[in-house]
Amino acid sequence: MFDTLSERLRKTLGNLTSRGRISEADVDIAMREVRMALLEADVNFKVVKDFITRVRAKAVGADVLQSLTAGQQVVKIVHDELIDLLSAGDRVFHLSGNPAVVAMVGLQGSGKTTSTAKLARHIVKTGRRPLLVAADPYRPAAADQLETLGRQLDIPVYRAPVGTSVPDIARHGIEAARRQVRDVVILDTAGRLSLDEALMAEIAAVNAAVRPIETLLVVDAMTGQEAVGVAQAFVAAVPVTGLILTKIDGDARGGAALSISAVTGVPVKFLGTGEKTDALEVFHPDRLAGRILGMGDMLTLVERAQETFDANQAQKMEEKLRKASFTLEDMLEQLQQVQKMGPIGQIMSMIPGMGNMAGEAQAAVDRGDLKRTEAIIRAMTPAERRDPTILNGSRRRRIAAGSGTNLPEVNRLVKQFGDMQKLMKQLAGGGRRGAVGSLMGRR
Amino acid sequence: MAFWRRRGVQAPEPPPLPSAPAPPRESFEIEASPVEEARPAADSPPEPRPPEPASPAPAPFDPTAFLAVAPTGSLDTGLERTRSTFINQLRGYLGDADGPQWDDVEETLIAGDVGAALAIELVERARRRRDSPNAESAIRTELAALLVKRDPDWAPRPAAAGGPAVILVVGVNGTGKTTTIGKLAARYAGEGRVLILAAADTFRAAAIDQLRIWADRAGVPMIAHAPGADPGAVVYDALDAAVARGADLVIADTAGRLHTKSNLMDELSKIRRVIDKRLPGAAPETLFVLDATTGQNGLAQARAFHEAVGLTGIVLTKLDSTAKGGIVFAIEDALKVPVRFVGVGEGVGDLLPFDPDEFVEALFA
Numbered sequence: 109m110f111d112t113l114s115e116r117l118r119k120t121l122g123n124l125t126s127r128g129r130i131s132e133a134d135v136d137i138a139m140r141e142v143r144m145a146l147l148e149a150d151v152n153f154k155v156v157k158d159f160i161t162r163v164r165a166k167a168v169g170a171d172v173l174q175s176l177t178a179g180q181q182v183v184k185i186v187h188d189e190l191i192d193l194l195s196a197g198d199r200v201f202h203l204s205g206n207p208a209v210v211a212m213v214g215l216q217g218s219g220k221t222t223s224t225a226k227l228a229r230h231i232v233k234t235g236r237r238p239l240l241v242a243a244d245p246y247r248p249a250a251a252d253q254l255e256t257l258g259r260q261l262d263i264p265v266y267r268a269p270v271g272t273s274v275p276d277i278a279r280h281g282i283e284a285a286r287r288q289v290r291d292v293v294i295l296d297t298a299g300r301l302s303l304d305e306a307l308m309a310e311i312a313a314v315n316a317a318v319r320p321i322e323t324l325l326v327v328d329a330m331t332g333q334e335a336v337g338v339a340q341a342f343v344a345a346v347p348v349t350g351l352i353l354t355k356i357d358g359d360a361r362g363g364a365a366l367s368i369s370a371v372t373g374v375p376v377k378f379l380g381t382g383e384k385t386d387a388l389e390v391f392h393p394d395r396l397a398g399r400i401l402g403m404g405d406m407l408t409l410v411e412r413a414q415e416t417f418d419a420n421q422a423q424k425m426e427e428k429l430r431k432a433s434f435t436l437e438d439m440l441e442q443l444q445q446v447q448k449m450g451p452i453g454q455i456m457s458m459i460p461g462m463g464n465m466a467g468e469a470q471a472a473v474d475r476g477d478l479k480r481t482e483a484i485i486r487a488m489t490p491a492e493r494r495d496p497t498i499l500n501g502s503r504r505r506r507i508a509a510g511s512g513t514n515l516p517e518v519n520r521l522v523k524q525f526g527d528m529q530k531l532m533k534q535l536a537g538g539g540r541r542g543a544v545g546s547l548m549g550r551r
Numbered sequence: 552m553a554f555w556r557r558r559g560v561q562a563p564e565p566p567p568l569p570s571a572p573a574p575p576r577e578s579f580e581i582e583a584s585p586v587e588e589a590r591p592a593a594d595s596p597p598e599p600r601p602p603e604p605a606s607p608a609p610a611p612f613d614p615t616a617f618l619a620v621a622p623t624g625s626l627d628t629g630l631e632r633t634r635s636t637f638i639n640q641l642r643g644y645l646g647d648a649d650g651p652q653w654d655d656v657e658e659t660l661i662a663g664d665v666g667a668a669l670a671i672e673l674v675e676r677a678r679r680r681r682d683s684p685n686a687e688s689a690i691r692t693e694l695a696a697l698l699v700k701r702d703p704d705w706a707p708r709p710a711a712a713g714g715p716a717v718i719l720v721v722g723v724n725g726t727g728k729t730t731t732i733g734k735l736a737a738r739y740a741g742e743g744r745v746l747i748l749a750a751a752d753t754f755r756a757a758a759i760d761q762l763r764i765w766a767d768r769a770g771v772p773m774i775a776h777a778p779g780a781d782p783g784a785v786v787y788d789a790l791d792a793a794v795a796r797g798a799d800l801v802i803a804d805t806a807g808r809l810h811t812k813s814n815l816m817d818e819l820s821k822i823r824r825v826i827d828k829r830l831p832g833a834a835p836e837t838l839f840v841l842d843a844t845t846g847q848n849g850l851a852q853a854r855a856f857h858e859a860v861g862l863t864g865i866v867l868t869k870l871d872s873t874a875k876g877g878i879v880f881a882i883e884d885a886l887k888v889p890v891r892f893v894g895v896g897e898g899v900g901d902l903l904p905f906d907p908d909e910f911v912e913a914l915f916a
Contacts, residue, residue, distance in 0.1 A: 147667035150846035153658055216869065217725025217842060221756075246897070248733075249761035256756035256778075301872045328725065332664035332846025334874040355724060358809040360848035383724070383754070 135167045138182040149361030149400045152336045155370045163189050187397055193366060194393035197375030201350070201390075202321050203236060207285040207293045209278075209318050212352075213311055213342055214326035216299030219354035221250060223326050223380055224296040225257035226388035227352075230378075231292050232263065239290035240265045241281030243274055243314070244298035254296050261385060264288060274298075274310050275317040282318055295320070302341030315346040322349045324377065327364055329356045335364035336371050343372045353396075354380035357387070361400050434532055436493040436525060440485045443478060480513055484521050487511035496522050653678060656690065663875035664846050669884075673697075697880045698907035701889040705864075707739075707800060710833040715747075715793040716800045717826055717833050719786075720866075721819060721856050722840035724807030727868035727894060729758060731840050732804050733765025734894070734902035739800055740769045747796070749789030749803035750775035751782035751822065762804050768899060782806065782818065783825040790829040810855030823860045838891065840866045843876035853882045862886065867905070868894035883907075 139160050146156045167185050202208075210227065212220045221244075228238045240258050242251035242265060251267050258265035266284045268277040278295055285293045297314065300307035315323065325339060325348045342348055353365045356379045365376050376391040428434045485493060487510035492499055499507075499522055508515045653674050660670035673693045683689035707716035718735065720728050732748065739746055748766050750773055752758035759775045766773040774789040786803050793801045805822065808815035826835050837860045841849055856862055865883075867876050870893045879890055890905040 144667050147661060148847050150664075150848070153661045215844065215872070217727060219725055247761070248764035249757040252760045253755070253757035260756075301869075303873055328842075328844070330723070330842075330845050330848040330852075332844060332849075332874065332878065333662050334664075334844050334872070335846075337873050338844070355809060357811070358723070358848065359811050359851055360846070364846070 132168055135164055135182070138167065139164055142182070142186055145401060146363060149363035150330075150332050150335070150367075151363035151400070152333055152367035152371070155336070155367045159189065159193075159370070183401065187401060190366065190397035190400060191393045193370050194376065194396055196369060197373055199350070199375045199377055199391065201377055203231070203234075203292060205321050206291050207239070207282060208236075208291065208322075209282065209293045209295065209320040210322045210324065211278075211295045211297060211311075211314065211318075211320040211346070212324055212326055213297050213346060213348070214299060215301065215328075215338060216247075218299065218326045218328045218331075219352075219380055220244075220299060220326045221253050221257070221296050222383070222385075223324075223352050223354060223378075223388070224254065224294050225261060225263075225385045226380065227324075227378070228258075228263050228292075228294055229261055229385050230388050231294075232261070236292045237290045238263055238292040238294055239281065239285040239288060241277065241284075241293055241295045242267045243277045243281070243295045245270070245272070245274065245277070246298045250296075250298070257385065264290065275313045278314050278318045293318075302338045308341065308345045311342075312345045323347055324350050324352050325368075325374065326352045326354060327368065329353050329362040329364065330358065330360040331364040336367045339368040339372050339374065343374065348372070348374050350375055350377035352376075352378045352380060352388075353391070357381045362396055363400055365396060366400060434529065436485050436488065436496060437490070439525065439528075440482060440493075443482055480511070480517065481521060483511040484508075484513055484518055496525060660877065663877035664849075665877035666847055666850075666881050669697075669881050694880065695908065697884040699883050699887050699889040701891075701907065703904075703906060705891065707836045709799055710830050714830045714833065715790070715798050717790070717830065717835035718800070718802045719805065719823065719826065719835050719837045719860065720803065720840060721805050721837060721860060721862075722807060723809055723852055724755075726807065726840045726842040726845075727866075728752075728807060728840045729761050729765065729804055730897070731838075731866050731868060731892070731894060731902065732762065732802050733768065734899055735802055735892075736765060736769040736771045737899045738902060739802075740771050744800050745796075745798045746771055746800040746802060747789055747793045747798045748773040749786050749801060751785040751789075752804045752806040753778055753780045753782050753785065754806040758804070758806065765899075783822050786822055787825050787829055790826065794830075810852045816855060816859040819856075819859045836863045837861060838864045838866050839888070840868055841876075841879070841882075842874075843867050843870045844872055844874040845878055847878065849878035850881050850885060853886055853888070857886050857888065862888045864889060864891035866890070866892045866894060866902075871895045871901070 142163065143156055143160055146159065147153060151159075163186055166189070167182055170181065170185065203210075212224050212227075214220050224240060228240055231238045240254055240263060242254045244250040244254075245268075251265075255265045255267065266281045268280055272280070274297070281295065282293055285291070295314065295318070297311055298307070300311070302308065323346050325342050327335060327339070331338075339348070339351075351365060351368060351374055353362055353376055356362055368374060369376060376393075376396070379389045379391055379396075381387045381389050428438055484507060487507045488499075492503065492507075504515060504518050504522075508518045511518075657670050657674045660673060661667050665673070673690065677683075677689040677693050680689040680692065683692060707718050709716045720732055720735075722728050729752070736746060736748060748762060748771055750759045750762045752762070753776060756778075759778060763773055763775070772792075774785060774792050776785050776788070782805060786801075789801050789803065792798070803822070803826075805819060806815075808819065810816065823835070823837070826833055837856075839853055839856050839862045841853070845852070853862065853865070865879065865888055867879055867890050870876055876893075883889060889907070892902050893905050895901045895903060
């Protein structure tokens with residue numbers, strides 16, 4: 109729906125063939141597009157303003173490298189600037205102390221409890237022994253939720269009796285950790301609105317009581333312009349040491365993280381990438397920068413492919429591609445696999461250089477082209493799928509009728525498949541296995 | 552709505568801004584809004600949340616909480632906050648002696664999560680208007696034009712063929728679906744409707760327990776299966792139970808899901824089909840719960856859920872925060888699905904009907 113920045117700049121600066129320097133007029137046009145792209149990614153408008161000022165200063169008069177167009181050059185400047193911003197601060201996750209205390213804070217529904225469990229699992233992998241403390245006495249069943257997650261991970265959860273004050277819950281939790289010989293304590297605090305003074309004072313008191321080494325602000329990647337105000341309120345109340353950006357597995361661009369880092373200087377430390385407890389990633393600035401700009405995100409694509417594709421299946425498929433023994437049956441299987449990865453347009457937009465094809469590919473899906481292709485293949489006999497050369501006129505007519513399509517469509521598919529086979533034979537001969545292999549998600 | 556009108560009495564209109572041009576937000580300091588003073592001061596060391604005046608205590612086990620269904624004093628503050636900064640800023644710009652400062656207006660709309668493209672378009676259209684006496688009414692007209700016309704007497708209605716009315720509640724993770732259902736249950740139980748809740752969020756840890764607490768507060772029965780059960784089956788059983796017991800409303804909770812997960816969206820479509828199968832022609836209300844702090848992604852969310860289950864309404868939650876919920880304008884404009892309720896707090900009574908005309912009117916009143 110949103111044009112990526114690269115796409116926008118290609119449209120506006122694309123026919124600009126001038127080599128040498130970027131003119132001021134070019135920069136003006138480009139900056140308008142950069143502004144829109146950042147605002148659509150939910151970067152705070154004030155941050156956008158400052159950002160544009162800085163980028164403009166760098167872009168005016170900048171040399172355009174031989175290999176790049178003016179538009180690409182601007183994208184590169186913007187991208188580098190974003191990475192600079194996102195790399196600021198101390199991104200190391202500290203766990204010194206015995207027990208080391210980690211406090212999770214944030215708005216309601218940002219994903220604190222889920223992130224607590226994910227972080228605990230991450231910590232266990234580093235050889236430490238965490239204890240989870242249910243410090244949210246307000247939301248119904250919040251403690252039950254944490255307890256259930258703890259049970260799944262085989263990590264103990266401390267619950268205080270009803271009526272215990274939250275700073276006391278934290279203190280007792282640490283005592284419990286000492287008794288049970290756990291060397292990390294994670295406090296799952298209640299979600300709170302940044303302007304609820306009583307509750308903001310409460311987390312300040314918790315902080316004073318137990319002095320966490322890490323106070324992580326949990327922020328929903330879908331948050332809009334208010335992210336900055338919210339983060340500032342938390343930073344004013346407690347010494348926030350890092351962000352966890354959650355729900356980044358959706359299609360939100362996550363500009364909120366950029367706004368918060370830019371204004372408060374608090375670095376992003378982790379990303380929540382799914383609902384399961386293993387879906388926590390250490391943050392990489394370059395990947396989020398690419399995402400905010402809507403540029404290619406190959407790593408995410410590869411990961412998603414790995415998630416979706418069965419490794420054995422992928423290996424088998426690669427083998428087939430290499431030997432060019434790829435049949436219509438395999439094509440059907442591939443179609444289904446690819447569709448499992450998510451909207452095709454979104455997948456294409458992650459591949460550098462394919463961004464401009466994303467819209468067309470999605471349109472093809474929306475028109476039902478893939479479904480029709482599937483129907484045509486399904487209407488074939490196994491023998492026909494293995495060897496389309498036996499498809500004579502009568503067979504083709506039967507397939508058209510059986511799949512609810514028409515003869516030209518069947519003919520087109522058969523021809524396309526023939527072309528594809530030819531291409532694969534060439535690729536196989538050309539020895540470009542590596543490229544194919546990595547796309548197929550083989551580790 | 553009454554609570555909006557009451558605003559004039561309870562919270563006196565701040566005096567018109569002095570003739571000096573209203574400054575746009577110069578810094579990122581948190582703005583002190585007049586509303587915050589209405590909240591209990593908390594300079595004393597914190598203790599478990601002090602009870603808010605006239606608002607039911609949000610403590611989880613208060614068995615009397617469901618009694619306070621009627622809108623309370625906290626509602627004013629909830630919406631007031633949304634309006635105060637946002638609209639007073641707008642009014643400041645629009646009423647400026649040197650003529651409207653359109654760039655600032657645009658910025659204010661963007662800051663309210665209306666979206667850059669839409670904000671630019673709105674300002675463009677407002678500037679071109681010749682039929683409005685002034686800039687303020689022009690922007691107001693344009694904003695109002697984006698919202699869908701709706702029936703003020705809306706209520707979930709039973710299927711033509713008899714049987715209970717059904718509300719299916721959907722949304723991404725953490726927007727407040729379960730809490731909204733708790734409030735809806737209390738509201739309709741308070742109106743004397745006989746209802747049953749369906750705990751069809753079988754995925755999230757303790758989601759069923761959370762809904763049970765709300766069900767107990769509202770004194771409403773709940774149908775649940777074990778965690779991990781098929782949510783479609785839970786809904787089916789709840790509909791069966793409703794028919795058997797003669798209940799006239801079923802509210803189904805569903806697990807939060809990101810709109811990009813096609814398998815989970817398919818699961819939701821299936822739940823919808825289960826309803827259509829068990830109660831043909833039931834035409835369930837499908838309410839999309841949207842967190843007011845959501846930015847531009849809200850539109851993509853709404854589109855995906857609309858495609859999966861056919862939305863009939865929106866609940867805008869957490870409007871008592873500093874967020875403005877401006878993405879609703881884009882959503883209503885694109886999908887023609889109206890906001891039915893706004894959530895303005897954690898109390899069981901903190902769910903208000905939303906009226907677009909009054910809302911836009913109140914923005915400029």
